[in-house]
Amino acid sequence: MIVWTVANQKGGVGKTTTTVTLGGLLAERSERVLLVDTDPHASLTYYFGIDSEQLEMSVFDLFIKGKNVKKEEIIQMLCPSTIEGLDILPATMALATLDRTLGSKTGMGLILKNALEVLSDEYDYAIIDCPPVLGVLMVNALAASSRILVPVQTEFLALKGLERMLRTMELMQSSQSKAYRYTIVPTMYDKRTKASLEAYHRLREMYGDRVWTSVIPVDTKFRDASLAQQPPSTYAPKSRGVFAYSTLLTYLQQKR
Amino acid sequence: MIVWTVANQKGGVGKTTTTVTLGGLLAERSERVLLVDTDPHASLTYYFGIDSEQLEMSVFDLFIKGKNVKKEEIIQMLCPSTIEGLDILPATMALATLDRTLGSKTGMGLILKNALEVLSDEYDYAIIDCPPVLGVLMVNALAASSRILVPVQTEFLALKGLERMLRTMELMQSSQSKAYRYTIVPTMYDKRTKASLEAYHRLREMYGDRVWTSVIPVDTKFRDASLAQQPPSTYAPKSRGVFAYSTLLTYLQQKR
Ligand SMILES: Nc1ncnc2c1ncn2[C@@H]1O[C@H](COP(=O)(O)OP(=O)(O)OP(=O)(O)O)[C@@H](O)[C@H]1O
Ligand SMILES: Nc1ncnc2c1ncn2[C@@H]1O[C@H](COP(=O)(O)OP(=O)(O)OP(=O)(O)O)[C@@H](O)[C@H]1O
Numbered sequence: 001m002i003v004w005t006v007a008n009q010k011g012g013v014g015k016t017t018t019t020v021t022l023g024g025l026l027a028e029r030s031e032r033v034l035l036v037d038t039d040p041h042a043s044l045t046y047y048f049g050i051d052s053e054q055l056e057m058s059v060f061d062l063f064i065k066g067k068n069v070k071k072e073e074i075i076q077m078l079c080p081s082t083i084e085g086l087d088i089l090p091a092t093m094a095l096a097t098l099d100r101t102l103g104s105k106t107g108m109g110l111i112l113k114n115a116l117e118v119l120s121d122e123y124d125y126a127i128i129d130c131p132p133v134l135g136v137l138m139v140n141a142l143a144a145s146s147r148i149l150v151p152v153q154t155e156f157l158a159l160k161g162l163e164r165m166l167r168t169m170e171l172m173q174s175s176q177s178k179a180y181r182y183t184i185v186p187t188m189y190d191k192r193t194k195a196s197l198e199a200y201h202r203l204r205e206m207y208g209d210r211v212w213t214s215v216i217p218v219d220t221k222f223r224d225a226s227l228a229q230q231p232p233s234t235y236a237p238k239s240r241g242v243f244a245y246s247t248l249l250t251y252l253q254q255k256r
Numbered sequence: 257m258i259v260w261t262v263a264n265q266k267g268g269v270g271k272t273t274t275t276v277t278l279g280g281l282l283a284e285r286s287e288r289v290l291l292v293d294t295d296p297h298a299s300l301t302y303y304f305g306i307d308s309e310q311l312e313m314s315v316f317d318l319f320i321k322g323k324n325v326k327k328e329e330i331i332q333m334l335c336p337s338t339i340e341g342l343d344i345l346p347a348t349m350a351l352a353t354l355d356r357t358l359g360s361k362t363g364m365g366l367i368l369k370n371a372l373e374v375l376s377d378e379y380d381y382a383i384i385d386c387p388p389v390l391g392v393l394m395v396n397a398l399a400a401s402s403r404i405l406v407p408v409q410t411e412f413l414a415l416k417g418l419e420r421m422l423r424t425m426e427l428m429q430s431s432q433s434k435a436y437r438y439t440i441v442p443t444m445y446d447k448r449t450k451a452s453l454e455a456y457h458r459l460r461e462m463y464g465d466r467v468w469t470s471v472i473p474v475d476t477k478f479r480d481a482s483l484a485q486q487p488p489s490t491y492a493p494k495s496r497g498v499f500a501y502s503t504l505l506t507y508l509q510q511k512r
């Protein structure tokens with residue numbers, strides 16, 4: 001099972017949209033896919049019409065049960081989606097308390113990694129959607145994954161703090177003693193504005209081949225798809241936004 | 257001094273934009289204004305061209321010094337802005353560690369409230385920009401303020417989880433035994449799409465007079481203003497976005 005994390009401390013940059021769109025495209029290509037929601041605000045969970053408040057079990061329970069959680073227990077936490085081959089490990093608001101209650105305990109950084117290893121023969125891909133926070137949930141996501149996707153809006157202010165954040169994420173992951181692989185995904189690119197073009201060139205100057213070779217354009221179909229509670233790849237398969245994500249997916253699969 | 261908090265656990269909804277625009281408008285009306293950045297990603301700090309990584313002192317130091325911080329020490333943390341009468345209390349990435357290190361200690365919820373009381377004869381207004389997280393920084397902001405402004409995108413997915421979040425914020429504040437006053441500010445309203453209109457009507461149905469009587473429209477000038485590192489009220493004073501915020505400001509000042 002290949003595990004990707006989608007993360008950025010800046011809010012509203014398209015983390016959930018990236019997770020859902022890539023997940024939908026992989027399921028169309030007959031891969032078995034698990035989407036993991038680690039955001040207490042539960043956007044991914046709500047996206048698929050799952051009422052986070054009604055859930056009895058969620059990612060939060062993985063942290064309560066700790067290292068000895070059994071496969072059957074994890075499977076009970078999963079929710080099917082309307083898409084064949086695509087399941088959700090949902091989030092609840094209770095995750096917002098994790099940093100305060102468990103943050104300083106040792107060994108809490110590998111809970112998600114352990115749980116996904118238990119499930120690794122059930123799925124081909126797992127994609128983890130992160131909250132816009134550098135906390136214990138992010139540490140877990142980084143430890144569990146082989147590559148981090150960092151959506152970055154193509155605007156100048158979005159480039160501020162990016163360098164520092166990438167370094168902090170590297171530190172958070174370095175305790176896992178493995179290669180730190182990330183791909184910057186320029187998103188919400190608006191070809192009509194000069195600011196977008198300039199910011200994109202600046203990104204490529206600063207990060208070279210760590211930046212994906214293309215961009216995700218601004219596309220209103222993404223909002224419409226979330227209103228329809230369908231992955232963009234199902235809702236608007238021929239849209240330029242989905243086409244861009246399928247190019248990204250091919251690029252990522254070649255990189256492994 | 258009147259203190260407002262701008263908060264929403266959802267990312268990218270316009271919290272920083274709301275804080276900067278209202279701050280700029282108040283300074284134009286010759287009010288003395290302090291903008292407080294409690295987001296570890298430091299968007300507000302970078303907006304004003306302040307390099308968060310070079311700062312010796314920031315909001316983080318208020319938590320280190322604790323209740324006995326002196327007025328001179330707080331004044332040293334402040335940064336002037338290019339706008340007459342508008343100062344910034346900046347943020348650093350170190351704030352990301354607060355929940356893990358101080359979250360469970362008692363008495364950490366009133367640090368910001370105490371500090372702003374010390375400064376209360378220096379400013380007429382203070383506006384606190386929050387990270388998209390329900391944590392110890394949010395507890396501090398809620399305790400320090402008389403009203404919470406909640407920017408909400410006019411789209412269906414943005415309405416999911418809103419009820420739960422407002423209730424959680426009320427619980428976080430109830431320990432301060434004062435009235436819980438919030439105003440929902442519909443933002444990024446796009447009059448061309450039916451989804452925006454429907455979501456706006458849904459908001460009014462659900463929350464009645466807790467929703468501001470108008471909306472902040474989608475306006476590309478906000479991104480341009482942040483690129484120019486000027487408050488929107490300075491950069492594009494006649495834009496429809498700034499006009500909408502000045503109507504909001506008049507509404508809020510009448511509500512006190
Ligand atoms: N390429 C795009 N073009 C236009 N709109 C987009 C695009 N990508 C995402 N959006 C819209 O932008 C908003 C924010 O996206 P999303 O919720 O995926 O961001 P996020 O980074 O997950 O936010 P959070 O920080 O709250 O987790 C949504 O309304 C989404 O539909
Ligand atoms: N009314 C609007 N119309 C168009 N763009 C807007 C509007 N308000 C904000 N924006 C843009 O949306 C993006 C997100 O805004 P902003 O950074 O203020 O959100 P935020 O809620 O503070 O995000 P975070 O969750 O990261 O703190 C920015 O690029 C900003 O310029």
Ligand SMILES: [Mg+2]
Nearest residue numbers: 015016039043
């Ligand atoms: Mg999200």
Ligand SMILES: [Mg+2]
Nearest residue numbers: 271272295299
């Ligand atoms: Mg912000």
